[in-house]
Amino acid sequence: MQWATLAAAALFAQNVAAQGSMLRFACSQLVVERTDPLVNPGMKYTPHLHQIVGGNSFNVTMDPNNDPAKLSTCTSCSFVQDKSNYWTAVMFFKAKNGTYTRVPQVGNGGPQGKLINKGGLDVYYIPSGKTTAFKKGFRMLAGSATNTDPKKVSSGNICHRCWTSPNENTFVGAQPCSGSDTVEIPADTKCKMIRQTIIFPACWDGTNLDSPNHQTHVAYGQGAGASGGGACPSTHPVKLPQVMYELMWNVTSFADKSIWPSDGSNPFVYSMNIGGAAAHGDYVFGWEGDSLQKAMDNNCNLNTACPKAGLTTQTDAQYSACTKAQQAPEEVNGWLKEMPLGEMSIKA
Structure with missing residues (x-):
C-alpha cells in the first residue's frame, strides 16, 4: 500500500513536471460571512455562507473598475x-x-510539501504551453450553488476524496479528481479528512473579463483534472493558467456515527444545506501589475519567492494575520440551531 501511495504521488509530480512549473500556495481565511460580490453584489446576508481568502479590499460590491492589488x-x-x-x-x-x-480545516500536504493554513484553502496556478495571465477586472465562477444532481458535474473538475490517513502529509490517491474521487461528499467513518478540489476553466474568449453568469466567457479545454487545461476550443482560444482550489476538511471529530442523522442522510453538507453537487468556487483577479504573467513566463514554482517575476513570500504568521471584520455580522462559530440561511444564525 505504501509503495502504491508513493507511486501515485510520484506520478502526480511527474505530470506536473511534464507541463512545467506551477504555483501552489496557502491562503488563510480573511473572513467567513454571508456576502458574495460576484453573484449577489451589494447584498449583505446573501443566501449562504462563504469563506473568503486573499486581499483585504474584499467588500460587498467589488466594483470591477477598482483594482484589488492597489x-x-x-x-x-x-x-x-x-x-x-x-x-x-x-x-x-x-x-x-x-x-x-x-x-474544521487543516493545511494540505502531498508530494509538493506541506502548506500551512489558518482555515482557508490552497491555490494552484497550473500553466500549459503558452499561457496568458488574467487581466485586471477578470472574474469567474466554477460550479453551481443550487445544483443537486451529481450527474451535471464533471468529476474531473469538482470532486471530493476520502482521506484515510490521519496526517495530511501522507499522500492518499493519485492526481486530483481521479480514481475513487466523487462529486458527492464522502460519508464514511474511515475518512479522517475530506479533500475538496475545485478546478476552474482554463480557456478564455479573449475579450470579456466577465459574463452575466460568470461562466460563459471561459470554457474547459480537452484535458481533465490538474493537467493545465488541455487544448482550448475555437470559441475560447486563449489559454489561461488553470486555477485550482484544494481544501482539507478535518472530519476526525465526527467519527462517532451515533451522532449522525438517524434518517441515514449525509451529515456533511455545504452552507447551502445541500451536498457535493453544489460545490462551487468564486475568483476575482487581483495580482499586482504583470506579476502573474511574469510568474508564468519564468516558471516560478510552488510557494517559493521568484526574483525573476518579482514574487516575494510571507511567513504563515504574516499572511494568517491578514483578516477582515464581517460585513454581514452574525455568529458562525460553534454549534448553531440552524444553518445560516435566510435569517441570521442562532447559537444552539
Missing part, C-alpha cells in the same frame, strides 16, 4: 503580490439533534 493593504495568501480574492462555500456537520457546526 486597494488591499495585506493579503491572507503567501505571495505578497497576490491580492486576488478566492472564496468557497463552507462545509457543515449536521448532527442527529438538528444542530450544525462548521467542519
